[in-house]
Amino acid sequence: MKLRKILAVVLALAMVFAFAACTKSDNGGKEDASGEANSNTAALSFANEGTIKIGSIGPLTGDAAQYGNAVKLGAELAVKEINAAGGINGYEVEFRMEDDVNDAEKSVTAYGTLKDWGMQMLMGTVTSTPCKAVSTEAEADNMFLLTPSGSSVDCIQPDVAFRVCFSDPNQGIVAANYIVDNALATKVAVIFNSSDTYSTGIKDTFVAEAATKGLEVVAQEAFTNDNATDFSAQITNIKASGAELVFMPIYYTPASLIMKQAKDAGFAPTYLGSDGIDGILGMDNIDTSLVEGLMYLTPFLESSTDEVTARFVTGFKSTYPDQTQYLNQFAADAYDAIYAIKAAAEKGNVTADMEISAVGDAMKAAMVEISVDGVTGSGITWSAEGEPTKTPRVAKIVNGKTEAA
Amino acid sequence: MDRKNNSPLEKKSSSLRPTTKKNLITYAMVIFFFVLFQTLSATGNLKHAHKALLVPVCTSIIMAISLNLVVGVLGELSLGHAGFMCIGAFCGSFFSVLMKDVITTTWIRLTLAFIVAAVAAAVAGILIGIPVLRLKGDYLAIVTLAFGEIIKTVVNTLYIGKDANGFHIAMSTANLGLEPDGKIILNGPQGISGTPKNSTFVIGFILVMITLFIVTNLMDSRTGRAIMSIRDNRIAAESVGIDITKYKLLVFTISAAIAGCAGVLYSHNLSSLTATTNNFGYNMSIMILVYVVLGGLGNIRGSIIAATVLYALPELLRGLKDYRMLIYAIILIVMMIVNNGSYFVQLRERLSIKLKSGKNKKEVA
Known part of the structure; x- marks a missing residue:
């Protein structure tokens, strides 16, 4: 009996190490590459001694891991490029990202871990709820915070917090305006996820903005994470309401199901989605005829031909050939965030030996003065409230490919 | 330290009874660690990452102790404990946000928030307890699981605003x-x-001490013995006239009230409060159950140690990067085997007999 148990433990441990070894060898290429990058950076000369430390927090494991990992890759790419070009103000840039599993409490402890490491500014956090909690901590330390993708209003309440993406209300307003400006429809329906902050946030402002623009919202149908597979009831209601356009401020998985089930029910309205729809073409076994004509807001279009996007896309593909599934708006937001930090740090003369609070003051003042030509928009500027000003892009799926609409 | 002298048990006999001694060791352990970490923190020797763990660890400890009351002492499996924490967290936060400008003295507002949350969670405990406690065993477990999810869903659909x-x-x-x-x-x-x-x-430490005081004294009281007799043999307990429903409801309510307070501690440690599967859903309920099972059913000190170790472990393993959660799972499995495997239990018993020469033998639940 006891022998068997000891054997079980030993085997379990053996398995762990085997797994570890496997992943190691999988990562081997990557690790070597980063090792090379390090030796490269050692070979690179920086004008000044010391490093500027940028921390980041996001979900690297768990349900929202794809967002965190995309941000990590996007940011690391930007850091690599910046270091190759001589760093920020002649200092080498160090970047470290910690996992928070999309949990506010874990995010705050990760913030502590990064502070121990010597973080001078924070590029994060990736998701909204943890971002609200961490921004309170950042406010107390006067730590500069730039979230790539925290879209909820409260994320950037402190003076010292800024964001790269559009806020939720902003997306709702933009969507309503887009429908009115392009005369897409007069009667619209909204289908949203009531258990999701992002979805409800956009829905609320969309409905409010639609009312002021004379757009008639004929149906507001909700679903939750727990019943996100059968939409027949909602589709029946929307069909009966006579809506010409369905606005979907949701993620792509439920969106694809809704479109499939609507088609089966013989209902074919125009669809407009929020940026959560981005990635729908990357789904396994997606029927491209189903999503033909689907429009969605997106900050990043891979097919854009401007110089910055082209550089980002080719850089990403050559640096991470195995991980192109992460080449999305989150990676783009993070890439822009690092370049915005660079621009602001240069404007504010941030040095490697500056205290957190001093960095915060310098960056806060510099952020409102800079203009960044990024992947998610050209000539992005920031207001003192921390909101970016940039034109939203609308993508449309034509012949199974995304195009600018 | 005066808290120790409050124990009514000590007045009964001049030499300490085994249970009293056991409780005193638990109190001393908690106080020792509090003083240790408080000193480290005050002298600036504690890392930021560890400082951020102090309050969440207190929350986990309180949750583990209060669930141990239901699972270990009453012997009923509850899988919806995080639901009570959720009620407490939301009621406490609601109260604090509302009263932020009215009551400016922090400690008065926080004390009131604790009271509001404890009462709300206790009422929920009673309301759910009345129909649910007629069930037992697996059925109770299933219904409490559902209940925890219902609370989370209700909170997620409610909008409450205030104007003139x-x-x-x-x-x-x-x-x-x-x-x-x-x-x-x-x-x-x-x-x-x-x-x-x-x-x-x-505040977390004070709350842990109050929880410990309530739970250990309840366990050592006449009521506690009645509760444990229900666990050990329901029919025998009923036959000597113990009102099963009353005691079950009592335990459920006390446990819920304490969990509500833990919720306030949780919500006042973060500026944003949302109900998700990870913090108030079944994931959390199961996690608390893991603390209780690992620490030993009915073993309060064990719950404290298990909650501390298991909460802090993933954070302390951050250095392992991608392997963090893998190693965490392995450590958990190994700990469970070492803690409860028959071979290791025998080994531990032999050791404790050798050490204490047969005195105060460790009870295995």
């Missing part, structure tokens, strides 16, 4: 009908934001 006309409650912001000066306090799935960050390690 008073409170407005609705299922969507559109139906709220707030005046322009109104403020939404509970914003559906976006939860409550702007809770003042009032939880400190000292």
Whole structure:
């Protein structure tokens, strides 16, 4: 009996190490590459001694891991490029990202871990709820915070917090305006996820903005994470309401199901989605005829031909050939965030030996003065409230490919 | 330290009874670690990452102790404990956000928030307990699991705002009908934001001590013995006239009230409060159950140690990067085997007999 148990433990441990070894060898290429990058950076000369430390927090494991990992890759790419070009103000840039599993409490402890490491500014956090909690901590330390993708209003309440993406209300307003400006429809329906902050946030402002623009919202149908597979009831209601356009401020998985089930029910309205729809073409076994004509807001279009996007896309593909599934708006937001930090740090003369609070003051003042030509928009500027000003892009799926609409 | 002398048990006999001694060791252990970490923190020797763990660890300890009361002492499996924490967290935060400008003295507001949350969670405990406690075993487990999910879902669909006309409650912001000066306090799935960050390690420690005091004294009292007799043999207990439903309800209510307080501690440590599977759903309920099972059913000191170790472990393993959660799972499995495997239990017993020469033999639940 006891022998068997000891054997079980030993085997379990053996398995762990085997797994570890496997992943190691999988990562081997990557690790070597980063090792090379390090030796490269050692070979690179920086004008000044010391490093500027940028921390980041996001979900690297768990349900929202794809967002965190995309941000990590996007940011690391930007850091690599910046270091190759001589760093920020002649200092080498160090970047470290910690996992928070999309949990506010874990995010705050990760913030502590990064502070121990010597973080001078924070590029994060990736998701909204943890971002609200961490921004309170950042406010107390006067730590500069730039979230790539925290879209909820409260994320950037402190003076010292800024964001790269559009806020939720902003997306709702933009969507309503887009429908009115392009005369897409007069009667619209909204289908949203009531258990999701992002979805409800956009829905609320969309409905409010639609009312002021004379757009008639004929149906507001909700679903939750727990019943996100059968939409027949909602589709029946929307069909009966006579809506010409369905606005979907949701993620792509439920969106694809809704479109499939609507088609089966013989209902074919125009669809407009929020940026959560981005990635729908990357789904396994997606029927491209189903999503033909689907429009969605997106900050990043891979097919854009401007110089910055082209550089980002080719850089990403050559640096991470195995991980192109992460080449999305989150990676783009993070890439822009690092370049915005660079621009602001240069404007504010941030040095490697500056205290957190001093960095915060310098960056806060510099952020409102800079203009960044990024992947998610050209000539992005920031207001003192921390909101970016940039034109939203609308993508449309034509012949199974995304195009600018 | 005066808290120790409050124990009614000590007055009964001049030499300490084994249970009293056991409890005193637990109190001493908690106090020792409090003083240790408080000193480290005050002298600036504690890392930021570890400082951020202090309050959440206190929350986990309180949750583990209160669930141990139901699972270990009463012997009923409850899988919805995080639901009570959720009620406490939301009621406490709601109260604090509302009263932030009215009551400016932090400790008065926080004490009131604790009371509000404890009462709300206790009422929920009674309401759920009345129908649910007629069930036992697996059925009770299933119903409590469902209950925990219901609370989470209800919180996620409720919108509560306040304006000059008073409170407005609705299922969507559109139906709220707030005046322009109104403020939404509970914003559906976006939860409550702007809770003042009032939880400190000292408050967490005081709450752990109060919880310990309530639970250990309850266990050693006449009521406690009645509760344990229900666990050990329900029919025998009933035959000697013990009112099963009454005692079950009592335990359930006390446990819920304590969990509600833990919720306040949790919500006042973060500025944003939302109900998700990870913090108030079944994931959390199961996690608390793991603390209790690992620490030993009915073993309060064990719960404290298990909650501390298991909460802190993933954070302390951050250095392992991608392997962190893998190693965590392995450590958990190994700990479970070492803690409860028959071979290791025998080994441990032999050791403790050798050490204490047969005195105060460790009880295996």
